[in-house]
Amino acid sequence: MASHLVIAPMTGRIIEILVTAGEPIEEGHLLVVIESMKMENEVFSEVAGTVSEVRVEEDQNVSEEEVIFVISD
Secondary structure, three states, rough: OOEEEEEOOOOEEEEEEEEOOOOOOOOOOOOEEEEOEEEEEEOOOOOEEEEEEEEEOOOOOOOOOEEEEEEOO
16 A cells, blocks of 8 residues: 655645545645735645545645645555
8 A cells, every 4th residue: 555645835824624534535636725925825736645644634734845734546
């Protein structure tokens, strides 16, 4: 079973998580909204699979390149 790591594309604050662990998703599925520099940035899945780990919580600050989700085939 292969895993795909979803990383934060920028430093910011998690304002909305739109998936849960165990949820099947398709490529292009909206995963999370990150607020950075007063702008909302949407992060989409680059692969289809199942969300195996959600490593963040709403209102949490994240750093650029921090792993925020793990998606399994």
